Amino acid sequence: MKLAIVSDLHIGCDRFAEDALAQAKEALELASAQADAILLAGDIFDKRFPKPDVIADAIDLFRPLADRQWPAKVESFTSKSNKVYTKLPVIAISGTHERTAEGRDNPLGLLGLAGFLIDTSEATTIIEKDGERVAIFGLGGLSEDHVREKMEELDPKPVSGAFNIFMFHQSVYEILPFNEGFIRYDELPKGFDLYLCGHIHSRIEASVHGRKLLIPGSTVLTQFKEAEQEKKGFMIFDTSTYTYNFKYINSRRFVVKELHFDGATPTAVTESCEAAIEQSLADGKDKPIIKLNLKGSIGAGFSGADLGLHAIAAKYSNKAVLNIDSSKLTSPEIDGSTEAIRDGKFGGMSVKERGMSILYEKLKEHKFESADTQKLFEMLSDTSNKEKVLKSVLEFLSAQQ
Ligand SMILES: [Mn+2]
Incomplete structure (x- = not known):
């Protein structure tokens, strides 16, 4: 049979x-x-x-x-x-x-x-x-x-x-x-x-x-x-x-390409992506699904937001179904800050100390420098009841004026 x-x-x-x-x-x-x-x-x-x-x-x-x-x-x-x-x-x-x-x-x-x-x-x-x-x-x-x-x-x-x-x-x-x-x-x-x-x-x-x-x-x-x-x-x-x-069967063509970068500029990333897309398109006349896996690093001073991947997707929207994965593409700034969060250290300070110092700076900026930062920080750290926290914080701040 x-x-x-x-x-x-x-x-x-x-x-x-x-x-x-x-x-x-x-x-x-x-x-x-x-x-x-x-x-x-x-x-x-x-x-x-x-x-x-x-x-x-x-x-x-x-x-x-x-x-x-x-x-x-x-x-x-x-x-x-x-x-x-x-x-x-x-x-x-x-x-x-x-x-x-x-x-x-x-x-x-x-x-x-x-x-x-x-x-x-x-x-x-x-x-x-x-x-x-x-x-x-x-x-x-x-x-x-x-x-x-x-x-x-x-x-x-x-x-x-x-x-x-x-x-x-x-x-x-x-x-x-x-x-x-x-x-x-x-x-x-x-x-x-x-x-x-x-x-x-x-x-x-x-x-x-x-x-x-x-x-x-x-x-x-x-x-x-x-x-x-x-x-x-x-x-x-x-x-x-x-x-x-x-x-x-006549299934839509699917192409995966991996692109490696080492301290590349956003322009270089865009050029490589477009070259890879053009190359995949040249293989046929259909509207293929193209996935680009971006790996490695972009140069100092740039972030993922500078890459303009949405613009690439828009440019080729009539010719291909694009999926660009930049989650494995790192930038030195992001790496540095995630490492700091992971280690719980900011310039030798713990996350709590860092939070307190940001809060103190902000209080100073808004002329609340005499307020007890530690007390306010603890009030804000209470996650049990948001409404209660807001109310007590507002009461605390108005008492400072
Ligand atoms: Mn299934």
Whole structure:
């Protein structure tokens, strides 16, 4: 059986709403033309409570799939809570973006109720074509602290006489090794022939319990992550050969460039940014998404505000979607003052002493030099009741005149 594996369509994402819809449409059209069934690994919607126009877009997107004569048919559906309203072999799970409180409807479930797909979250769907059976157990996206408990409770088991797929939507430690809480390959249930995962937006092939783990990545860019510069698309997996092809869609080009500076002037920063943008534009005629990561330092006497990054973004607004990250670009002044704050020292004074001396200067400026600075400082440091503080400070000051 030929199975299209599509994931993370993010219909209704704010940043690239048109791209999300157009690219999802192309992926689903190609998938339904080339595969016997479609498996969707979560995050079909970008939000758990999408607006009605987003739900309408999704219905328009899925309706043509319902009109197709599919080579594969749904043979059975086993679930504790979900119901099934179609025989279409369009099998989905909910992702982390669609997750609602237990027992509450989520937008993916609505598409299930409408009969456009089967929500196989925490359920097993068996599809059949010419005597071949494929069983899909789905585990919708869960928070990291619930996933182990849920897997233990559900205890997913392969179905005998079928090609078994475990489809889930989680961060996996071996792929994202920065959180010990993420599940690991060896914690996934054993005995399945193929593991499919959504959630991770770049394309990955790995091995779990000696079988393939496939992640097709998202069909749209939602964050500006460097790993997402590859063209987007989906996979078609063939159960008879245990191989897959990646099918590209016309996704908007995404370019990430890193620029290093060493005591540069704002003019030099602007010139380098513009050169990098021009170079990225020269690669094609589309309107790419360009992310510039600025690193290193700008010269003494300049601050981030001098860089004029907004002017660059405005200049290229018709040619590119720009994202310029200058958070890693430091200036000597900022460095000096943050270091002082960190160390709690200003010219040998503690933060409190420094605060008192500023307050004294200000009092002197406003002819209150005879006031007890220490007493006023303590009154102002009281964070319990702002109104009470204001009242007592005003009383204190008027008593000084
Ligand atoms: Mn996602």
